[in-house]
Amino acid sequence: MQKHSFYGGIHPDYNKEKTAGKKIEILPYSIGESLTIPITQHLGAPSREIVKKKDTVKKGQLIASSGGFISSNLHTPFTGEVDNITLAPNPIAGNVPAIKLIIKETDDDFLKIEKSDKFQDIISAAGIVGLGGATFPSHVKLSPPKKVDTLIVNGAECEPFLTCDHRLMIENTEEILLGALLVKEKLSIERLIVGIEDNKLDAYKEFGKYQTKYNFELHLLHTKYPQGGEKQLIFATTGRIVPEGKLPLDVGVIVHNVGTFKAIYEAWTFGKPLFERVVTVTGAVKEPKNILVKIGTPISKLIDFCGGFVGKPKKIIIGGPMMGFAASSLDTPTTKGTSGVIVLREDDMPDMKKSNCIRCGRCVEACPMGLVPAIMEQFSLNEMYEKLIDWHVVNCIECGCCSYVCPSRRPLVGYFKTAKRQVMNILRQRAQK
Ligand code: SF4
Ligand code: SF4
Incomplete structure (x- = not known):
């Protein structure tokens, strides 16, 4: 079987075995609990809150609106009362404006986003952003100013420790494909490619089951970091090189993460806004898991759900260990971009004492x-x-x-x-x- 790859890259310890076989569990919430929902959770212009203290909001209701074309909407993950407009810890910016919500109901019904004939309007209204971690607003990517002929489903998940995409690919295979086929149809794209690394053969086989039902190419990729980088994935699957300062669409390609395609499918089919995502919680916790989490949940709740720490934590990384950021507080809330919470002890961390460059190349x-x-x-x-x-x-x-x-x-x-x-x-x- 031909395997696809790119120049350079590394083979770190992947450490995925603790959670790769763990089914996605739904995090339970109780009435009276609070969430702290950062108002801006995407790349681009900040969103603007449209609720105030003491407002009652219904699950799925818009609570912050997009601040421009390259921006995103934000919806409440529960029916509740706005306790305050406050600050939330953020691994990059220190503290960021946030809406503190007290949960009043925990039922599944949510307010649907407004119907529209225009596909991109639905994606924009639902507040969908790239769920691979980049959080670029998806409706912008899906409004290419020039012809795109190839759509790529990014199932590489090349960051060590993370398995949230792996589990989605096994448990929600058809929803991911239906989201991708929807984009393919709406944008009149000819070619659909699914790319999966060869350390996720079970996911590769799941997608293989749908190849006669839906028309798409399935590519097995070498397990190598950063295989999931857009430029690396485009080269590995199409042989095209994105020139310096250019975007994938300049070579006729759009790439989206598997979770993003699932969110697109749910927005179009059920009118569901993006207010939850799957997060891998692993490292030095008693029972590492993949968990479906509402945005605004403090990472302490995720760690408790995994049985708490094993030993003394030294560093908690939000995202993957290669491109993620260290959390400054256990109160740090999950956002649309939170793919992982990784707990590391002193012994898990490499010696970072630096010395002079030895010109080794x-x-x-x-x-x-x-x-x-x-x-x-x-x-x-x-x-x-x-x-x-x-x-x-x-x-x-x-x-x-x-x-x-x-x-x-x-x-x-x-x-x-x-x-x-x-x-x-x-x-x-x-x-x-
Ligand atoms: S961080 Fe930048 S310079 Fe370093 S390997 Fe990656 S692309 Fe190259
Ligand atoms: S050439 Fe210098 S900077 Fe590059 S890897 Fe070797 S020691 Fe490090």
Whole structure:
């Protein structure tokens, strides 16, 4: 069987065995419990809250509206009362504005989103964003200004520890496919590809069962990080290269994560807004699980549902260990982008004591974008941003492969994240001249 891949990348310890076979469990909630729902949970313009203290809201009701085209709606996951407009801890921004909700009912009925003949309007109204972690508003991706001929279902889930997509692919195979077929039909896309890494053969076989019923290509991918990166996945499945500064649609492709396709299917078919998602909770917890969680739930509740900590936690990562962020508080709420909660103890963490670069070249071999991290590091440290533009830092996808393989523990990806912000400012200024 032919397996598809890309240049560079790494093979970290995947640590998925604790949860790969665990069915998705539904997290129970009680009347009187509170949720703290961050108002902005997506990339783009912030949303604006449209409720105030003491308002009563019905499950599925819009509580914050989109702040522009590249923005997203937000809906309440329960019927309840707005306790306050407050702040919630956030792993990137410190504290962010949030709506504190007291749950008054826990039934399944929800307010449906308004019907529309326009597919993109439904996706926008439902507040759907990329559930792979990027949280880019889906209706924007689904409004391409030019012809797209290929749609890719991203079932790579290449980040270590995470198995939420794996479980969705086994337990909700047909819903994912129906969401993808809907997009294919509405956007008149000719080709549908499903890409799954070969460490999830059970999921690959599930999709295989539907190949005679629905018309799509099923690609088995080498298990290699970052196989789920859009550019890597597009190359592995179509051979197309997304040029620097361009988007997948510039090479005629749209990529969505499996969870996003399921959300699209539910929005179109049942009028369901996006107010819950599957989260993998693993690492040093008594019983690691995949859990269906409402947005705004504190991570402490997820950890309790898994039986609590094993040993003393040193770091809790929200997302995957390669691209996720450390939580500053157990009160940190889950959002639409929370794919994982990973608890690490001191012994689970690598020694991060850094030493001088030994010019070994491992970072260059590992970089999936063909960059030269060792040289880019020098320009970053010396704030030589023009040089960084020449060395294509904007192409860095912040995957962390270079930092992972570096024997001198240079925190390369951290330098590039900071430097890229400065470089983007320079490029914006150049474009305005
Ligand atoms: S973080 Fe950037 S420079 Fe480092 S390996 Fe990934 S793409 Fe290359
Ligand atoms: S991997 Fe680390 S030590 Fe080796 S060349 Fe790159 S930065 Fe230097």
